[in-house]
Amino acid sequence: MAFFSGSEPADGSNPILAQPNIWLPILANGLGGEYFFFTHDLKRTMIYLTESIWSVCGIRREDWVQKTFGDFLTQHPLNQCLARPDQELEAGKVYRTKIEVLNSALEPVGLELWRSLVLERDIPIGVVGMAARFREDFQKHVLGEVNLQKVRERMTLLNKNEIEVCALVVQGELNKSIAKKLGVSMRTIEARRSKAMEKLGIIRLTDLIRYWILTMEPPLTETEPG
Numbered sequence: 001m002a003f004f005s006g007s008e009p010a011d012g013s014n015p016i017l018a019q020p021n022i023w024l025p026i027l028a029n030g031l032g033g034e035y036f037f038f039t040h041d042l043k044r045t046m047i048y049l050t051e052s053i054w055s056v057c058g059i060r061r062e063d064w065v066q067k068t069f070g071d072f073l074t075q076h077p078l079n080q081c082l083a084r085p086d087q088e089l090e091a092g093k094v095y096r097t098k099i100e101v102l103n104s105a106l107e108p109v110g111l112e113l114w115r116s117l118v119l120e121r122d123i124p125i126g127v128v129g130m131a132a133r134f135r136e137d138f139q140k141h142v143l144g145e146v147n148l149q150k151v152r153e154r155m156t157l158l159n160k161n162e163i164e165v166c167a168l169v170v171q172g173e174l175n176k177s178i179a180k181k182l183g184v185s186m187r188t189i190e191a192r193r194s195k196a197m198e199k200l201g202i203i204r205l206t207d208l209i210r211y212w213i214l215t216m217e218p219p220l221t222e223t224e225p226g
Contacts, residue, residue, distance in 0.1 A: 034132060039118070041126045042087050044068040056133050057111060058103035069099070074108050076100040087124040089117040098134055110134035154200050155215050162196035165189055169205075170212045 036053040040046045045068050049061050064072065073079045081097045089095060095115045103109050115129040158166065168178045175193070179186040197203060200211060 035130050037128075037130045039126055039128045040069070042085070042124060044070065044086065044127075047126065056131065057101065057109040058105060058107070059101070060104055063104060069101075072101040074100045074102055076108070078110075086115075086117065086127050089115070089124075089127075091117050091119055091124075093117075151200070151211055152215050155211070157199045158196050162192050162199070165192040166196050166208065166212065169193060170209055 034052075034056070036050045036056050037048075038046060038050070038053075039048040046065050049065055051061050053059050053061055053064065059072065069082065073082070076099075078098055078100050082099060093116065095113075097113050097115065098110060099113060100108050100110050110133065111131045112134040113129055113131045115127050117124055118126045118128050164182065165178060168181065173181070175186050175189045179189045182189070197208060200208070202208060202211065
């Protein structure tokens, strides 16, 4: 498996960690054990970690809590992306990186991380994040049996107004606030949202988030590690 590393912010492309109180519970319920969620301090000591880390990469939660990322990293050049101190990350940005860790069976596992700096009174105190096992067919895996090309084609069916509404929905806006922001009635927003999801062939908000991330998010700039 070929690994690439990138640690530039994905500006505006992933609202999940920008509003974790809204989206992490939704994705946790919708994706089951596909992701694990975590928080750590600026020394990268794990403060909070979900049990799903076992199903994602084969590491017991109790083995990692109160330890650091460094305790599990391999010598893979991929991990050089973590050389930059977390407190130097730009607040309000979501960073995507890929790392390699050793699981409880001492097997290397590639993980894709989404991380965001946490501030308290404008002072960095730690990081909140989520991670998935990195796999070359990750997009297909997340979408199940749905053909990604067909999803992209369906996205092109959305008109400007529907895309505008979907973008705000994915950012965590409610229909009422979207209507106020766009200067139209809430019934109009509901109609545009309903029509967009009909064109996409979906009924769940979770699916809209997945489709949006996988098709509308700019691709991560990949650079050779080291």
